[in-house]
Amino acid sequence: MADYLTDDALAREVDKLLRRLPGADPYLKGDPEPPKGSRGVVTGEAPSVVLARRRVVGPSRVQRISVWVRVLLGVVLGLVITQWPYASACGFGLWVYLFAISTVVTAGVWGALWSWRYRMGTAHGAALGVVYWGLVLIANQVLERTGYAATTATWGCG
16 A cells, blocks of 8 residues: 555554455454354454364364274175176176166265365375276176177177
8 A cells, every 4th residue: 555554544544444344343343252153252353364263173083983894884885796697698687787886886985074074185086996996897898798898798688
């Protein structure tokens, strides 16, 4: 701003601009008491100053364990699905197998969402690996039946 403005003039200019804000307190006195039902402490400081003092807290131990349980469930499902013991070449058995593979993808997405929520990078990467593995397994079955693979298969038996 210009050099001719003193601190008082600058303060008056800021107050004038603040009054123009929608929902602004016309007397710039702030809230006399906190709204009912809030636990926050009212301070006379600007919100940005109060936010800057907040300590970022990571997930609790229980939350970290629960995320890892979800992710490891997806990893185990992804590994075990390769040992599918039932006929899955065509017909009803194929559809059950595709449903089981979609469960692997769902478990991976579930783990990825929770790990993203709690900002757990390693767990998130593992969960995305499970999603990728499930999509590869689905693509293997679908591409054989649509003519894009070296081997061909049919959807139905007969």
